[in-house]
Amino acid sequence: MRIAVCVKQVPDTTEVKIDPKTGTLIREGVPSIINPFDQFAVEEAVRLRDAAGGGEVIAISMGPPQARSVLVHSMALGADRGVLLCDRGFAGADTWATALSLSLAIKKLGEFDLVLCGMQAIDGDTAQVGPELAQLLSLPQITYVDKVEIEGRKVVARRQLDEGYEVVEARMPALLTLMTPSDFVPTNPPFSKISRAQKKPLDTWGICDVGGDPEKLGLKGSFTTVTRVYTPPKREKAVMLEGTPTEIARKLADVLAKEGFI
């Protein structure tokens, strides 16, 4: 079982706050983490490899040199090797240029039974790289998967729909995007495993290494352009209602009556 897993380094957004004076993000003390959906993908890849009795899990990331740490983290979770796509020419990539870069790396790495991605990154929330990558690799895609098993040459996946779910199967190779089931608790690898992961092979590839055309990657290869970034206008703070529960209930009922809900 040979599995490629795409992972992204993201800021831990649960801790991101806005500076009320400047209206900008306060980054101090905000740690960078592996995208939680990607961590689930890595753990599933390792589990599937082991259940199949062996094989190779390769974690791939695109980002600045510091993104190495998510690959080391992936290897501490059990991935066999890591590949970091790191080149200023990759910077500024939209989802299309990102998918194109990842597809070049995966093609260079050879044949895979499965390509796994998190359903989306918690910073961009686009959920687009997985399906775009699937198309570029000419693979069938199964998105929003929270449960996956292998049966012979088939992958069987449960995918969540807007209402309900479906269980589907596909012959491998296939690309899956994984969403964490609500009972998922991410594994925190012990120091000994992180230390061992440091010794696993980790390659850093630039545009030349993957045979990419610099005109088609990064910002130059992106079809979309961000023209403005800003914090959403803040709402006025709530009118606070005070008193005993009965008094508050009356005041709230007044509001609801005025607005036509009663």
Added chain:
Amino acid sequence: MTEPIQVNFEKCTGCGLCSKSCPFGAITIVEKKARIGELCTLCSACVQICPVQAITIERREVKVDLSLYRDVWVVTEVGEGCMKGVSFELLGKARELAAELGQKVCALLLGHGVRQYTDSLAEYGADVVYLAESEALARYTTDAYSPVISGLIAKHKPNIVLFPATRMGRDLAPRVAATLGLGLTADCTGLSIKDGMLLQTRPAFGGNIMADILCPYTRPQMATVRPNVMPKPEPQRGRRAEVVEVPVKLDPKSARVHLREQVRTCAAGGKKIDEADVVVTGGRGACDANGFELLQALADELGGVVGASRVAIDLGKKPKSVQVGQSGITVSPKLYIACGVSGAIQHTVGMRGSKLVIAVNTDPGAPIFEFAQYGVVGDLFQIVPALTEEIRRRKACK
């Protein structure tokens, strides 16, 4: 290779505004000059904020004639025996965009036995309906829908294509974009026309940041749009559309993903949370004892439904189908009552479109109060039953 982002050191005053505005922490001020570090993603936040225009980003050039592309398309989605509301919301927005551009609105209708919906698509604003009827399209699959839509786009050259940002749309749109080599903006909450182009506004960083995005080099300009963020237009009864039959020849063998089992669920009471006018949501604070029963009683009095934050879902208090937030459902009811919800951004991103928000929480510092018009610092176990009782009393007096 030269960097696409450049700082003109002669202009740069070292004021540091760029460094503060950078969402990625990529800019440092060294010897009173801005230095762009490797964390830079070329998002252009610094370019906008620089008071002396010292920072520039070089973008790619346009090579094709974009004016050949016309009309605003909406990919519609059919639910269980009905047209999904988001399809009408998108038609309403498409009408607005098309009017400004002087172009037509076209709806794409794919499925089996869906011809009946062409009339309502016309009434909600479609001038043309492309109708693809086939047994192979009865259930949404990537391998069947993507080539049909890619083919229609390649043939008819629309200017703009809008997809619903539902599970279907978010599976389909990127596949189509990658097939045709097109730009795509995810999960837009705002769309308008700027200099003849589609200005797409979307939240990132869990809603902490908004980004305006253009697609200057390729056509069509494509976006997915969240349900419940665009107002549903008033239908014009009797409005007609030209129906264009799209012959579909799909080889059953081309399907690579096969269905084994499908389970459809719906929120209790049948009314779906994203379509309800009133939503009463419980968070961590409602997870003790009979908290959710109290919320249900209040929701029943107001003719609404009960939602839950992720914590409550994880604790098994409510099914996943009523989870409001980033990893759940986006709602925009007329009334949203948040009880025991702290208001983490993962939650507020899913409810900030609500018209009237009332929050009840024991913690006066809870961020939910920043999203509410009315706040109560107090125990929901006392406030909610008192309010339910008060509403009952007033209704009885009417």
